[in-house]
Amino acid sequence: MSPRRNRPKAADSSGGSAEDDRSGRYGGFQSTEDWQGEEWSVRHVAGASAEGKTYRCPGCDQMIPSAVPHVVAWPEHAGVDDRRHWHKACWNARDRRTTRVQRSRNAPKF
Numbered sequence: 001m002s003p004r005r006n007r008p009k010a011a012d013s014s015g016g017s018a019e020d021d022r023s024g025r026y027g028g029f030q031s032t033e034d035w036q037g038e039e040w041s042v043r044h045v046a047g048a049s050a051e052g053k054t055y056r057c058p059g060c061d062q063m064i065p066s067a068v069p070h071v072v073a074w075p076e077h078a079g080v081d082d083r084r085h086w087h088k089a090c091w092n093a094r095d096r097r098t099t100r101v102q103r104s105r106n107a108p109k110f
Helices: 088-094
Strands: 030-035 037-045 070-075 084-085
Touching: 070 088, 084 088
Parallel strands: none
Antiparallel strands: 030 037, 037 070, 070 084
């Protein structure tokens, strides 16, 4: 019996870019939403693709632990540095959240 070969899959013959792939390589889907008078790209990220990484949610100022499904949102015409990782519940409640975050004295400031 010969060993199994793991060959990379052939590139998509349609010639589409990664941005055209709505299912996304991160296990979620991407959409566009209107918020604060701007168009925002919103990508739902599966937890498996975020393993080993932690992020701070701008909605609640709490950490998003490794391997937890969450949302990545950025203004439509912004760069990579403007992407923010949100808890799904925080993104859904973004209009009900205050802009002033209250932290304890010993909390790290990121």
